[in-house]
Amino acid sequence: MRLLLVEDNERLSSLVAAGLGKAGFSIDRASCAADGSAALRGMRYDVVVLDLGLPDADGLSLLTDLRQGGDATPVIVLTARDGVGDRVKGLNLGADDYLLKPFAMEELVARIRVLLRRPGGNLGLTLTQGNVTFDTMAREVHVAGQLLLPGRRELDALEVLMRRAGRVVSKAALEDALYAFGDEVESNTIEVLIHRLRKRMQVAGADVSIQTLRGVGYFLAEKTS
The missing domain is CATH 3.40.50.2300 (Response regulator)
Known part of the structure; x- marks a missing residue:
């Protein structure tokens, strides 16, 4: 936000x-x-x-x-x-x-x-995708009931992706949502951030994953068997 x-x-x-x-x-x-x-x-x-x-x-x-x-x-x-x-x-x-x-x-x-x-606002109390839940008030994420401890930027990125689950979020949109004017953002900052978050969710056993649409952006989707 x-x-x-x-x-x-x-x-x-x-x-x-x-x-x-x-x-x-x-x-x-x-x-x-x-x-x-x-x-x-x-x-x-x-x-x-x-x-x-x-x-x-x-x-x-x-x-x-x-x-x-x-x-x-x-x-x-x-x-x-x-x-x-x-x-x-x-x-x-x-x-x-x-x-x-x-x-x-x-x-x-x-x-x-x-x-x-409020109606039309951007913040729900709890976001849920698969076995991943995000309590936006407590700023806590659980995977299958177990607490996940991502860094602040990872947490922010996950919130953006969960709010737009199934839709592609561009790299520019993520930068706008996560960083303020004056923040130093390297060309690969978002890629590194998403890589860390993706790996953290995989290790925790999340049944949703962050997919990359090369040259376009990222989206959250359920894993396929």
């Missing part, structure tokens, strides 16, 4: 990005409304976390432009403005949730996951 964080306070932005990263999200950061708008034009995000007190514009103007442009990406507003009128205004302009500063990282993560579980 890829998130956009629009926050001008560098220290807070770094802390929030680190916390969301630990929760399994890939984070792009923008420090002003203009950069946030540019990021939204160039990338599809699962959730936007939006501060209101930006240096070049009120965050609500970015929210307004987003909704007027027909973009329904879920938006969580972060703000120190605690007036009821401020919250109502934001919600009326299209915000999906409001979180007052200061806040606990656990609450922000929980609110993001709630948005992603």
